[in-house]
Amino acid sequence: xxxxxxxxxxxxxxxxxxxxxxxxxxxxxxxxxxxxxxxxxxxxxxxxxxxxxxxxxxxxxxxxxxxxxxxxxxxxxxxxxxxxxxxxxxxxxxxxxxxxxxxxxxxxxxxxxxxxxxxxxxxxxxxxxxxxxxxxxxxxxxxxxxxxxxxxxxxxxxxxxxxxxxxxxxxxxxxxxxxxxxxxxxxxxxxxxxxxxxxxxxxxxxxxxxxxxxxxxxxxxxxxxxxxxxxxxxxxxxxxxxxxxxxxxxxxxxxxxxxxxxxxxxxxxxxxxxxxxxxxxxxxxxxxxxxxxxx
Numbered sequence: 001x002x003x004x005x006x007x008x009x010x011x012x013x014x015x016x017x018x019x020x021x022x023x024x025x026x027x028x029x030x031x032x033x034x035x036x037x038x039x040x041x042x043x044x045x046x047x048x049x050x051x052x053x054x055x056x057x058x059x060x061x062x063x064x065x066x067x068x069x070x071x072x073x074x075x076x077x078x079x080x081x082x083x084x085x086x087x088x089x090x091x092x093x094x095x096x097x098x099x100x101x102x103x104x105x106x107x108x109x110x111x112x113x114x115x116x117x118x119x120x121x122x123x124x125x126x127x128x129x130x131x132x133x134x135x136x137x138x139x140x141x142x143x144x145x146x147x148x149x150x151x152x153x154x155x156x157x158x159x160x161x162x163x164x165x166x167x168x169x170x171x172x173x174x175x176x177x178x179x180x181x182x183x184x185x186x187x188x189x190x191x192x193x194x195x196x197x198x199x200x201x202x203x204x205x206x207x208x209x210x211x212x213x214x215x216x217x218x219x220x221x222x223x224x225x226x227x228x229x230x231x232x233x234x235x236x237x238x239x240x241x242x243x244x245x246x247x248x249x250x251x252x253x254x255x256x257x258x259x260x261x262x263x264x265x266x267x268x269x270x271x272x273x274x275x276x277x278x279x280x281x282x283x284x285x286x287x288x289x290x291x292x293x294x295x
Contacts, residue, residue, distance in 0.1 A: 080139070087136035094129045098122050124255075131259040135244065138266045144186040147294050150222055151179060153187070154213055157194045165202035173215040180215050181293040183222050185271040190291075193267040193275075196260040197226045197287045203254050205230025209284070221273070222293050227286040233279040241277060250281070264289075 105119045151173055158169045173180055183190070201211045209229040216223045233241060233248050240246045242265045245258040264287075268275045272292050279285035 084136055084139055087132050091129055091133045091136065094125065098125045098129060102126065124257075128257045128259070131257050131263070132244075135259060135263055135266060138189070138263070138270065143189065143270050145184050146187065147182040148185055148187045148190055149182055150215060150224070153190055153194060154215070154224070156191060157198055158213070160191075160195055161198045161202055165199060167202040167207070167211060169198060169201075170210065170212045172212065174217075180217055180222050183271070183291040184294045185291070189267045190271070193264045193289065194224065194226075196264050197289065200260060200287075201226055201228035201230060201285070203256070204228075204251060204285070217293060218290075220293055221290045224289045224291075225286055226289070227284065229284040232281040232283050232285055233277075234281050238277060238279055242275070 101118065101122045105115055105122065108115055154171055154173065158171060161167055161169060198211065198213065205211065205228045211228045212226070214225045214227070216225075231250055234250060237246075237248045241248070242261050244262040246261070247256060247258040265275050268289055268291065274290045276288045276290075277285065278288075
């Protein structure tokens, strides 16, 4: 745009110059030759000044953009740091009293429904604290990097879901013209991420529903879709399902801490991947994990 304006200024100056020269010749005034040489010089000078001003404006805009981006990143990092401190504090404050309650219940000689309820609820709190601690550690700790076979990972997860939930999972991974490439990361964390997604599909669907894992390779990433024909998620809650402690209103009849998908997102983020979800209440859900393929 700056170059275009500069050219227009030069063209305008040339037109003015030519007009002045012609007028001088017609009028028989030889001094018009001097005018013809001077006006383009003024035009060039104006164009240079204009270009310099445009460059200065562009530089200022670039600096402003960089400043805004730096401010945005700083704000995000500060918020993430405060969030980690909050989780660490919550873990510290809850761990000791929960442990004390569980010890007291275990030492009690009474066998009442009330004590059983207290024991069950403190066990749930204990798991919640452990998951919060795990989530906090995941956000800051180093991630192990080794090649992970996607096929072996899927097989391990399917076996674990079968053992834990008694559900079969249909798997479709490409074998031709070549199998899916490996991914690079922590095999245990990747197992946790994929297991949480498939276990959710089992928890929030009926035994007659279908659960599938489909694999593909797209744009340098290994894509795993975990789909089910279960109860689905209400449309107004889909954007919040990856938030910590989020539990849908049609999911509260099943045990859970609301941290499973938050763990999934953190693990996938730490591996440079992306997790997305699509769901229709009453029809089912598809969770897509995209992880960079190993080179």
